Amino acid sequence: MSLTIVVKIGTSSLTQPETGQLALSTIATLAETLCYLRRQGHRVILVSSGAVGVGCARLGLTERPKAIALKQAVAAVGQGRLIRIYDDLFTTLQQAIAQVLLTRSDLVQRSRYLNAYNTFQELLGLGVIPIVNENDTVAIDELKFGDNDTLSALVASLVEADWLFLLTDVDRLYSADPRSVPDARPIALVSSIKELAQLQIQTGSQGSQWGTGGMATKISAARIAIAAGVRTVITQGRFPRNIEKIIQGELIGTHFEPQPEPTSARKRWIAYGLIPAGKLYLDEGAIAAISLGGKSLLAAGIKVVEGEFRTQDAVQLCDSNGNEIARGLVNYNSDELQKIRGCHSREISAILGYAGVETVIHRDNLVLI
Ligand SMILES: Nc1ncnc2c1ncn2[C@@H]1O[C@H](COP(=O)(O)OP(=O)(O)O)[C@@H](O)[C@H]1O
Numbered sequence: 001m002s003l004t005i006v007v008k009i010g011t012s013s014l015t016q017p018e019t020g021q022l023a024l025s026t027i028a029t030l031a032e033t034l035c036y037l038r039r040q041g042h043r044v045i046l047v048s049s050g051a052v053g054v055g056c057a058r059l060g061l062t063e064r065p066k067a068i069a070l071k072q073a074v075a076a077v078g079q080g081r082l083i084r085i086y087d088d089l090f091t092t093l094q095q096a097i098a099q100v101l102l103t104r105s106d107l108v109q110r111s112r113y114l115n116a117y118n119t120f121q122e123l124l125g126l127g128v129i130p131i132v133n134e135n136d137t138v139a140i141d142e143l144k145f146g147d148n149d150t151l152s153a154l155v156a157s158l159v160e161a162d163w164l165f166l167l168t169d170v171d172r173l174y175s176a177d178p179r180s181v182p183d184a185r186p187i188a189l190v191s192s193i194k195e196l197a198q199l200q201i202q203t204g205s206q207g208s209q210w211g212t213g214g215m216a217t218k219i220s221a222a223r224i225a226i227a228a229g230v231r232t233v234i235t236q237g238r239f240p241r242n243i244e245k246i247i248q249g250e251l252i253g254t255h256f257e258p259q260p261e262p263t264s265a266r267k268r269w270i271a272y273g274l275i276p277a278g279k280l281y282l283d284e285g286a287i288a289a290i291s292l293g294g295k296s297l298l299a300a301g302i303k304v305v306e307g308e309f310r311t312q313d314a315v316q317l318c319d320s321n322g323n324e325i326a327r328g329l330v331n332y333n334s335d336e337l338q339k340i341r342g343c344h345s346r347e348i349s350a351i352l353g354y355a356g357v358e359t360v361i362h363r364d365n366l367v368l369i
């Protein structure tokens with residue numbers, strides 16, 4: 001059976017921690033592994049970090065830059081070098097690759113989202129391995145994925161992958177950061193999003209010296225991917241051949257079982273493609289209605305409206321502690337919602353002076369997170 005496999009490798013696996021120089025044997029083994037998977041007839045996408053790390057090594061910088069303009073300049077140096085190394089290795093193995101640099105805005109507009117989908121399908125159809133990274137050099141803060149764990153989950157969701165591998169510098173997920181908590185408990189299997197919440201994993205605030213998001217972004221990436229029906233594995237980047245073993249059924253690393261009924265492609269775009277422009281804080285009745293009853297959101301259940309947004313923008317739906325429970329497309333703008341929040345639907349036309357729709361967010365445009 002032909003599988004679609006997305007592999008994400010982090011800076012911590014691509015470079016040597018002591019020197020920041022490239023971990024050539026890891027990269028070469030990864031290239032061999034991905035070529036092997038291609039020859040088995042699978043469709044393969046590599047999401048590779050490393051532009052900033054490799055750029056720093058090239059320019060002799062000993063720390064990841066903090067200033068945005070410098071980071072963007074360094075990424076431009078590193079991305080070219082990185083892709084050249086990949087192209088050399090894959091060319092030796094007679095495998096065509098493509099460089100795909102994405103920004104968040106490429107997924108916000110539905111037409112561009114579908115365009116990105118089509119491009120991936122063409123590349124995979126041609127037997128090419130796309131090598132994806134965030135377009136760090138031009139990405140601006142408000143329109144950033146921010147980390148490649150999230151980017152890889154969005155790509156896996158976009159192409160409806162069977163597997164997402166998050167390769168990192170630890171062998172699996174633990175109950176807490178094993179660097180600072182030596183007796184942290186290893187986790188082999190997470191069977192649902194609910195179980196993930198119950199595990200209450202501690203991730204600390206940071207990743208390794210060169211990594212961006214640490215374990216927190218891998219966990220949220222796993223949530224996005226499993227909701228899209230993608231089996232996700234966190235495992236060590238130093239041993240890329242483990243990917244083959246895992247696909248054959250070995251339980252290496254931490255496995256996240258995919259949700260049995262994946263969220264539809266359009267709802268995934270609402271949930272993770274769009275950038276929310278505001279927040280609605282809901283009362284308990286509304287939370288129960290949308291999360292247990294699968295109902296639409298009505299004005300009566302909205303306690304607080306935060307942010308400025310227009311009709312059909314995406315907003316976050318939160319409980320009174322600010323925990324996000326859902327996202328959706330609003331039928332009213334923020335000014336209108338300030339006036340009608342807490343009111344019964346039949347009062348809306350009298351308050352606004354014109355007839356509006358009954359629902360603030362229709363259930364077809366509402367996704368539980
Ligand atoms: N609960 C946890 N389980 C495993 N690793 C954790 C956990 N919390 C934090 N970490 C840290 O996350 C780091 C990996 O994240 P990061 O440096 O961003 O990697 P990458 O460059 O591969 O994306 C590990 O080195 C580890 O110290």
Ligand SMILES: N[C@@H](CCC(=O)OP(=O)(O)O)C(=O)O
Pocket residue numbers: 009010011012048049050051052053075133134136146147148149207210211212213214
């Ligand atoms: N786009 C950035 C990587 C961002 C990132 O998520 O890094 P990492 O945590 O090492 O996967 C780069 O290429 O340096």
